[in-house]
Amino acid sequence: MLEVYLFVNPLATQCVRDEQNVLRLANDSDKQIQFQFVPLLNINVVQRALKSQGIQAADWQAQNQQSQTLYRVILDYKAALFQGKKRGRNFLIALQAAMLKAGQRYSEELVKDVAQQCAIDLDMFMEDRNSDLAKQAFHADQRLASEMNITEASSAVVFDCDQYDYGVLLEHFNYATLFDLVNGQLDPFQDLAHRTNCANSQLHVL
Template sequence: MVSQYQVEYKCNGIPNFFEFYLFVNPLGNKCYQCERELFETVDLISSKVDVHILPFYHQALVDDFIEQLNVPKNDLDTRNELYERVYLASLAYKAASLQGKRKGREFLSLMQETYANKIDHFTRDAVMQLAEAIGIDKAMFAEDLSSDFTRDLYMKDQRIAQEMNVLKTPALVIFEHQSGEDGIVLHNAITTENIMKEIDQLIMKQYQKISERSMRRNVRHQCAKVISLMRDHG
C-alpha cells in the first residue's frame, strides 16, 4: 500500500539531508525485511535522502547466523561453508553494483528472496543465474566477481562498519548533514516506525542546539517537520 503523505524536514528554510547506511548479511532473511522497512521510510520523506546498503560479515557473526538457521554451533564444516557462501554473496552484490546502484539492489533483493531460506543451494552457478535473471552483462559480472577490485570494495565496507561502530547485522546508521552530529546506530527493531522516531529525535536535537545558540545571539531560527498529502496519480 502506497502512503498518501510525505514528511519534509527543514531548518531555516533549507531541507534537511539524510544519509542511511544499512549493513546487511546478503543472505539473511531478517536483513531483507529491514531493507524493505528502510525503503518504505525513504518513500515517506520528501527531503533529500541517500541510501547505502553494505554487506558486513565476519567469523564473529557466524554464530548469530547459525542460530537463525538452527544449525549446531559445533559443526565446523557447516560454519566454514556458511561463511564462504555469505562471502560469495557479498562479492556478487558488489560486482552487480558495478553495473549500477539500482541493478545492485535488484540483484540483492532477488538473491535474498530466492536463497535466504535455502542457503545450501547457493552456489556460483546460482549467482550467474541471478545475474542473467536481472539482465546484467554476465561476462563483465563474472570478471568483476573474481577481481581484486571487488574484493577491495568488500573490505572497504568492512572498515566502514568498524568505523561506524557496527557490531552485527542488520544495523542502520542515520546521518543528517546539516546538524554535523555523529550518526545514530540502530541494531534492533529496524522498522519504518522506529526509523522515523529516530529522525524526529535527531531533528529535535538539532533544533535545541540551534535555539541555544540563537538565544545567545538574539537571532530567531526555526526547524520544521511538514507533513503533506501526496497527489493521487492513480
C-alpha cells in the same frame, strides 16, 4: 540530506525486512535520503546465521561453509554494484528471494540466472565477481563497519548532513523507529523503550 547505512547479513531474513524498511522509508519520507546496504561478515554474523538454522556454533565445518557462502554472495553483490546502484540492489534482492524464499542453494548457475534477470552484463559481472576490485570493496565495507563500531547485522547508521556532526547508530529497529528518527520525531538522547513497539531497540550517538 540524510545518509543511511544499513549493515546486513545478505542471507538473513531479518536483514531482508530491514532492507524493505529502508526502501519504504525512502519512498515515504519527504526528506532527501541516500542509502547504502553494507554487507557485514564477521564471527557474530556467521554464528547467528548458524543458530537460526539450528546448527551448533561449534560445528567448524558448518561455520567455514557459511562464511565462504556469505563471502561469495558479498563479492557477487559488489560486482553487481559496479554496474549501478539500482542494478546492484535489484540483484541482491532477487538473490535473497531465490535463496531465502524459494529455498535454492547458492551456486554459480543460480548467480548467473539472477544476474541475467536483473539485466546485468553477464560477461563483465563474471569477471568482476572474482576481481581484486570486488575484494577491495569487501574489505572497505568491513573497515567502515569497524570505524562505526558495528558488530551485528541489522544495524543502521543515520547521518543528517545538514544539521549535525554526529551519526546515530540504531540497532534492532523497526520501521516506526527508523521513520521517527529520520523525521526528527525521536530524540537520540532519550530512552527508546517507551517510544517504540520494538522493545529491544538501541540508539547510540557516534
